Amino acid sequence: MATLILIETTSLLIRPLALGVRLTANLTAGHLLIQLISTAVIALLPIIPVISTLTAIILFLLTILEIAVAIIQAYVFVLLLTLYLQENI
Numbered sequence: 001m002a003t004l005i006l007i008e009t010t011s012l013l014i015r016p017l018a019l020g021v022r023l024t025a026n027l028t029a030g031h032l033l034i035q036l037i038s039t040a041v042i043a044l045l046p047i048i049p050v051i052s053t054l055t056a057i058i059l060f061l062l063t064i065l066e067i068a069v070a071i072i073q074a075y076v077f078v079l080l081l082t083l084y085l086q087e088n089i
Contacts, residue, residue: 015084023077030066037062 037059044052 012084012088016081019077019080019084023073026073027070030069034059034062034066 037055041052041055041059044055
């Protein structure tokens, strides 16, 4: 009985932590991709300006996508955290 209580308590404490780690990993991956593409834009600018311009357009679109993903991630985080807290109260 005590083992079951310990396992359930640990599960309830780890859920929000795992949710935060997943949120952080998703946002970090998007930021790293933006950093990689912006470095490519800067490196290609003196060599091939046309390709650099196309890459910059892709970077702009990716930034818009990253903002949308951040909004969705924040919504999902709050929704799941609210559900987790309602289970325990």
